[in-house]
Amino acid sequence: MLGTKHSGSPGDVWLRPPARAAREAPPLSRDRIVAEAIALLDEEGADRLTMRRLAERLGTGSTTLYWHVKTKNDVLDLALDAIFAAVEIPRADGQDWRAGIAALISGWRAVLLEHPWSAALLGRPMLGPNVLARSEFLYATLLGAGVTGPHLTAAAYGLSNYVIGSALMQATWTAGGEQATRAAAQDRFRADRERYPVLATHGPLAADSDWDSSFALGLTWLLDGIHATVGASMPACATDEASVSAARHARRGRGSSGE
Amino acid sequence: MLGTKHSGSPGDVWLRPPARAAREAPPLSRDRIVAEAIALLDEEGADRLTMRRLAERLGTGSTTLYWHVKTKNDVLDLALDAIFAAVEIPRADGQDWRAGIAALISGWRAVLLEHPWSAALLGRPMLGPNVLARSEFLYATLLGAGVTGPHLTAAAYGLSNYVIGSALMQATWTAGGEQATRAAAQDRFRADRERYPVLATHGPLAADSDWDSSFALGLTWLLDGIHATVGASMPACATDEASVSAARHARRGRGSSGE
DNA sequence: TCGAGGACCGGATCAATGGTCCGGTACTCG
DNA sequence: CGAGTACCGGACCATTGATCCGGTCCTCGA
Secondary structure: OOOOOOOOOOOOOOOOOOOOOOOOOOOOOHHHHHHHHHHHHHHHOHHHOOHHHHHHHOOOOHHHHHHHOOOHHHHHHHHHHHHHHHOOOOOOOOOOHHHHHHHHHHHHHHHHHHOOHHHHOOOOOOOOHHHHHHHHHHHHHHHHOOOOHHHHHHHHHHHHHHHHHHHHHHHHHHHHOOHHHHHHHHHHHHHOOOOOHHHHHHOOOOOOOOHHHHHHHHHHHHHHHHHHHOOOOOOOOOOOHHHHHHHHHHHOOOOOOOO | OOOOOOOOOOOOOOOOOOOOOOOOOOOOOHHHHHHHHHHHHHHHOHHHOOHHHHHHHOOOOHHHHHHHOOOHHHHHHHHHHHHHHHOOOOOOOOOOHHHHHHHHHHHHHHHHHHOOHHHHOOOOOOOOHHHHHHHHHHHHHHHHOOOOHHHHHHHHHHHHHHHHHHHHHHHHHHHHOOHHHHHHHHHHHHHOOOOOHHHHHHOOOOOOOOHHHHHHHHHHHHHHHHHHHOOOOOOOOOOOOOOOOHHHHHHHOOOOOOO
């Protein structure tokens, strides 16, 4: 009798996890799902994110996720917004608006590059609180600097779109596409040298191409242009220490993604 | 005898398609597949493109496509490159390089907006002949204008990334997301008015936001910045037929200060 | 003390999709 | 005329997002 298997309905008591001890972590919150999704995306890329995979990493069943989240798209939207929490919003500073904006934009770019999968998700409406808060800062700072009306819209758009495009492009050619792609492209250029002579020598894959400084340069141009519209007296293309340090900031890090 | 059925092996001759007449079009070429894919994408959007659907529209079996194309990604890559054939490359003109570049960039943008699904595909390496030819023109024109070294890279990158980001953003908020999304966003802004005061009134969905002129303005800023790097003695703002208008007079007056 | 209700979990299952296997058909060329 | 080749497609498979429905555990009031 002692050894008898008496068949409790779902398995033996002793084989079952001791009640709630199995779930040491809080039962499984939206936040945990999002955090794990980001980790998974960082490690394996966008196309490897599966609900089953994600569930497995969380030690739960795949269908359980749907209790906390409506669709997979929700997970992506939440993850996308979540990473922008790492972009610190500069202190509002009426004096040096350029520095503030440059810092924000550079931080934005740094985050996008730290999570290369995010670039591919930029084609969806970003309405999360983190994104909105930073957009708010951008608009407010520009407005405070005297940029108004159509110029305000154009300035905000120009800056955002520039970061987005830059990050997307860079993520495509560095993190996203492995070196294989890049090498193949290089070969392609060389092979069709007579067809694309300039590209072959000065193209984007040329030796002197430096993503960070190129980005900083373009940012300076945009800021200069915006600056000029407010009718300030400073020259349009001055030495801009702000964006230079911004580029430095963007290149740094990578090792410790302070959360 | 005339009415006799003599039973050709697989069905009657008259019931069988007259040999090759059934396929009026060339049997099914890569080009036809790509063209139909573009049509399908234009009509129904990116996520509705299925190999089966595509095959059905072509009046063929889905698996047949794989004879002409290796994967679905190939179809997307080919389609993406194909639409850029519509961007006409301006005549090389040593004099007015700004006009040429502005035309190219604007054409690029126009194509991206005409095929909103393309924006979502920008995150993949674009190495097709059409794209390369236009990049070649961009680099060559800049080089001919005296933009060299890091400035050349930065200029080409800035311009490309700006178009890409702009198109991606606009496609997200107009064609891609239906008005529903936009209206919801509008509501969101209004609801959180105290949290995002500036966004609520001056935000991207404000009444005076005009995609086209905003884009033109930003493009002018970039071109001005590029112009300034060539060491010409002219002030950074030059005569540019279409896009300038607004930005000009703002900087006009005190241009004497500094350089 | 108990039992009803709700928060939370997951196995079985479905439909859609990208892609492969393999056997066909029709045309061409020697 | 027979073999080779370009081309086609039905059957099939694994993966994936998502749902159904039945379970388990906790809470809270009577």
